[in-house]
Amino acid sequence: MHDWVPENVDLTLPAVPDSLATASRALEMFAQPLPLGEEGLFPLDLALSEAFTNVIKHGYGYDASQQVQLQLRYQPDQQRLEVLLTDSGSPIPEALLQEDKCLNINPDDMESWPENGMGLMFIRASVDEMRYHSQDGQNTLTLVKFLHPGEEPDEKAGG
DSSP: OOSOOOOOEEEEEESSTTHHHHHHHHHHHHHTTSTTHHHHHHHHHHHHHHHHHHIIIIISTTOTTOEEEEEEEEETTTTEEEEEEEEOSOOOOHHHHHSOSSOOOOTTOGGGSOSSOHHHHHHHHHSSEEEEEEETTEEEEEEEEEOOTTOOGGGSTTO
16 A cells, blocks of 8 residues: 555646647556556556547547646545546537447457447446536546555456
């Protein structure tokens, strides 16, 4: 168990692809003292990148004048790292949020792959918990990764 707890991070980033590197670096630095390791950081960073890209593309339609709020939170009592992305773009369509979390995809048959919604599937597969809330023009996607201090990565059942 680590005695030192990282301070919460709040960043406001322009909704442009170049901000992905800043978001990724902030997550890496924030998570460094936590018992997450590369095995936990890589999928969380992948989910963050996918979600941020979705905001830029689908939420804002590549409007570079918009912004994305990135918040990094560590909950030591619950041993969880939370990444929150807040934007004021178009919300995620309810139909995409309700789709089966494990789409029936045949990796050898490209016809079985859907045109949209794959990003959310990858995000869900990369984190332990995903929550989404849209109200009064503000959309917040919360990505959660549970930490397992003192445990070797291969001992964790189901990641």
